[in-house]
Amino acid sequence: MAPELRRFHKTDPLPELLKGIEEDGAIAIDGLLDVDVLARLNSDVDAHLEAADPAMRHLNPVIEGFFGDRTRHVAAMASKSRCFAEAVMCHPTLLEICDEILLPACANYVLNLGHVIDRGPGAVAQLVHRDEGVWIHVPRPAPTLQLACMLALGEFTQENGATRLVPGSHRWPVERQPEDEEFVDAAMPAGSAVVYLGSTLHGxxxxxxxxxWRRGMHLSYVVGWLRTEENNVLATPPAIARSLPERAQALLGYAVHDAIEDMGGYAGMVEMRDPLALLREGKL
Ligand SMILES: [Fe+2]
Structure with a gap:
């Protein structure tokens, strides 16, 4: 039977979305962004994309090869768009999903990264991968470390390079390679998203x-004790973060990871205190 990407709407009951994610490792959520949020976000993105160079230098040749030279990136979106920081990163549906998927293995979760990825004509398919490969040193099996979301800021079609995913691959042994017919394309209108586990194969x-150009936004969340791909505290420093809502500050990594209730300890302190409190008191 041909695999399919199960589709939901933002207003569908949370248990149905979660069941889809747990069973398939990926679902589409239509209408995730309201029309006005999408318009504000796109207008924030426009100026930054114009300045983005598709031939930008990345960290190293491997990452350069992965992204190719036809892709424009805008990193650190929380520092560049209040709309992103408040309405997208703190989107209630995404956070409700994270509460169920990530909280069992942490005291709080944080943003991993929020980037615009604008793929131009001629951009070739990415190497199929699992996002959790970033944390390759964590012994497996492991709890879910990351929940990711690819948001369509413009329409995603098979022709313009919609994300391809392999439903069910979150349960596969790591050595199993997908066949062509096991992929589904996340074709979707602007404002929709595909939400997937860090262990689900995709590209x-x-x-x-x-x-x-296929304008998409990757945003993902990880368990709060894990090193994030983007150093969000440096990318959105206190000068910007202090004017954001406290939930946004916490998601950017300003809150301590407090595992005392679970007989653990603290991570992320400054001067033995919670940086969130220091921000509140004007000391950061
Ligand atoms: Fe990915």
């Missing part, structure tokens, strides 16, 4: 159009 598709 951006090839953009075979002549002139259509």
């Amino acid at each position: 951006a598709g090839t953009n075979s159009t002549e002139e259509v």
